[in-house]
Amino acid sequence: xxxxxxxxxxxxxxxxxxxxxxxxxxxxxxxxxxxxxxxxxxxxxxxxxxxxxxxxxxxxxxxxxxxxxxxxxxxxxxxxxxxxxxxxxxxxxxxxxxxxxxxxxxxxxxxxxxxxxxxxxxxxxxxxxxxxxxxxxxxxxxxxxxxxxxxxxxxxxxxxxxxxxxxxxxxxxxxxxxxxxxxxxxxxxxxxxxxxxxxxxxxxxxxxxxxxxxxxxxxxxxxxxxxxxxxxxxxxxxxxxxxxxxxxxxxxxxxxxxxxxxxxxxxxxxxxxxxxxxxxxxxxxxxxxxxxxxxxxxxxxxxxxxxxxxxxxxxxxxxxxxxxxxxxxxxxxxxxxxxxxxxxxxxxxxxxxxxxxxxxxxxxxxxxxxxxxxxxxxxxxxxxxxxxxxxxxxxxxxxxxxxxxxxxxxxxxx
Numbered sequence: 001x002x003x004x005x006x007x008x009x010x011x012x013x014x015x016x017x018x019x020x021x022x023x024x025x026x027x028x029x030x031x032x033x034x035x036x037x038x039x040x041x042x043x044x045x046x047x048x049x050x051x052x053x054x055x056x057x058x059x060x061x062x063x064x065x066x067x068x069x070x071x072x073x074x075x076x077x078x079x080x081x082x083x084x085x086x087x088x089x090x091x092x093x094x095x096x097x098x099x100x101x102x103x104x105x106x107x108x109x110x111x112x113x114x115x116x117x118x119x120x121x122x123x124x125x126x127x128x129x130x131x132x133x134x135x136x137x138x139x140x141x142x143x144x145x146x147x148x149x150x151x152x153x154x155x156x157x158x159x160x161x162x163x164x165x166x167x168x169x170x171x172x173x174x175x176x177x178x179x180x181x182x183x184x185x186x187x188x189x190x191x192x193x194x195x196x197x198x199x200x201x202x203x204x205x206x207x208x209x210x211x212x213x214x215x216x217x218x219x220x221x222x223x224x225x226x227x228x229x230x231x232x233x234x235x236x237x238x239x240x241x242x243x244x245x246x247x248x249x250x251x252x253x254x255x256x257x258x259x260x261x262x263x264x265x266x267x268x269x270x271x272x273x274x275x276x277x278x279x280x281x282x283x284x285x286x287x288x289x290x291x292x293x294x295x296x297x298x299x300x301x302x303x304x305x306x307x308x309x310x311x312x313x314x315x316x317x318x319x320x321x322x323x324x325x326x327x328x329x330x331x332x333x334x335x336x337x338x339x340x341x342x343x344x345x346x347x348x349x350x351x352x353x354x355x356x357x358x359x360x361x362x363x364x365x366x367x368x369x370x371x372x373x374x375x376x377x378x379x380x381x382x383x384x385x386x387x388x389x390x391x392x393x394x395x396x397x398x399x400x401x402x403x404x405x406x407x408x409x410x411x412x413x414x
Contacts, residue, residue: 002109006039006085007376009068011102012092013040014047016324017116020365021091022051023058028369028406031061036376039066041081041088072098078105087112089372095122096199103130103141110137114372116364118148118252120215121199124206127216127388135387142394145371146364147335148249149256150391151353151408152176152276154399155339156257157392158410159351160268163341166349170268171341175229176276177240178247183333183358184325194304216259228254229275234290239340242279245290246297250276260392263385279338324361333358349412356407363408370402371395378402 010025012018022040029035042048048067055062068084071077072092082088082105092098095117106113107130117123123143134141144153160170201207209215213228230250237244254274261268278293280286303309325333337353355363371391375382378398385393400410 002083004084004086005037006066007036007087008038008372009041009081009085009088010038011041011070011072011081011088011090014042014044014051015091017361017365018042018091019051020361021089021369023055024365024369026055026059026062031055031059031065036373039068039085041068041070043069043071045069073101075101075105078102079109082106082111083109085111087114087372087376089113089368090115091368093117093119094194095119100125100129106141107134107137107139110139112139112372112375113141114145114368114375115143116146116148116368117143118249120210120252120255121201123216123388124209128219131388138386140375140382140386140394141388142371142375142391143388144252144256145368145391147359147367149253150367150371150399151335151337151355151410152253152339153256153260153390153392154396155337155351155353155410156268156274156341157260157396158400158412159339159341159349161397162351162412163343163349164267167343167347169343169347170272171343171349172269172271173273173345174268174339174341175239175274176247176250176253177237177242177244177279177338177340178277179279179336179338181278181335181359183335183360184329213254214258214262216255217262221262226271228258228273231275231277234287234294236282237277237279240279240338241282243282243286243290244277244279245294247276247278248297248300256390257392260390263387263389264393325358330358330362333362335359335363352409352411352413354409354411366406366408367399367403370406371399374398374402 010018010021013022025038040048045067052062052065068081070081078101088106088111090102095115096119099117099122103113103126126141130141156174159174163169163171201210214221231244231246234243234245253276257274261272280289303313335355338350340350342348357363374395381398382395391399
């Protein structure tokens with residue numbers, strides 16, 4: 001019989017994003033509250049104690065937050081932690097290195113799980129290995145609960161529900177346009193990017209799946225030949241009167257949205273088409289910005305393929321694990337996204353997603369914390385869907401309500 005001591009455990013609390021999640025929970029809910037109990041977990045007890053002390057000015061009770069020392073790669077250590085709580089929120093990346101043992105432990109001990117991964121190979125392994133058992137054990141394993149991929153996944157869900165309500169049909173084509181964005185990069189993100197670039201599946205079937213736009217769908221759909229948009233140049237988009245260029249996270253986010261559609265039994269339709277791009281104002285200045293972004297992405301791809309360039313960038317330019325953008329930079333960050341849907345290229349509907357802080361860090365800490373609390377505190381409003389899920393299929397509109405007074409809003413236009 002599982003003996004629950006805590007509702008929530010923040011795993012990787014002393015890492016850069018883990019600290020932001022801890023700070024968010026203390027600021028918004030307190031070190032102690034009447035709604036949920038929580039603890040901090042990590043490898044080093046001294047670092048965990050130091051972290052609690054750093055928040056004493058924010059909440060004098062911060063020193064009372066329980067700590068758990070755990071080894072991310074030791075199954076006995078992980079089982080001791082996951083069997084003591086209802087949900088683990090993990091910020092420990094790269095997830096391809098540290099994620100699978102934790103997911104396995106959560107599923108075995110019937111414990112819910114949320115993370116921030118943007119790593120397709122890790123999620124594919126999680127699905128293949130644990131989806132069926134998680135479903136049977138009644139636990140929600142929800143990956144990608146940060147900027148990757150909540151605005152995309154939840155945004156499309158809200159748009160499609162509005163389309164069905166307004167037109168009695170879902171949109172057969174949806175595009176996300178990044179209108180403006182400002183944010184920084186952390187060492188953990190860099191480590192994940194490098195891990196993904198170095199992942200070379202030996203199985204020919206896996207090689208084909210990872211190249212597919214349906215890489216996270218059930219295996220029978222993952223090799224689909226259906227075409228999906230994939231922008232590789234700068235273009236003028238007459239639908240929004242703006243220049244467009246590739247968006248760095250489109251290759252990942254679009255796969256999450258397509259998984260949502262598949263595991264919810266295709267409420268968006270089997271011919272649903274989805275894409276994401278960065279967009280810029282018309283005129284020469286906007287065009288040059290679009291070209292600049294394209295060149296930056298091409299340079300990044302080249303860097304990740306070259307061991308020499310990668311070593312050079314790691315040494316002189318990329319932040320180290322545990323490092324990230326300064327507080328001022330995070331607080332001055334923002335994101336502004338438009339999601340536009342159409343039915344047979346005639347009837348149209350759109351939604352705006354706006355966040356008032358750094359998308360990859362402050363806003364991401366908010367999103368993953370509220371994702372976890374949606375499961376813990378609003379379980380009666382969630383669907384009875386279990387397994388390896390997405391934010392939209394596992395949480396849905398409940399999260400929109402929790403985020404709207406936290407600086408992240410989803411607003412239908414018109």
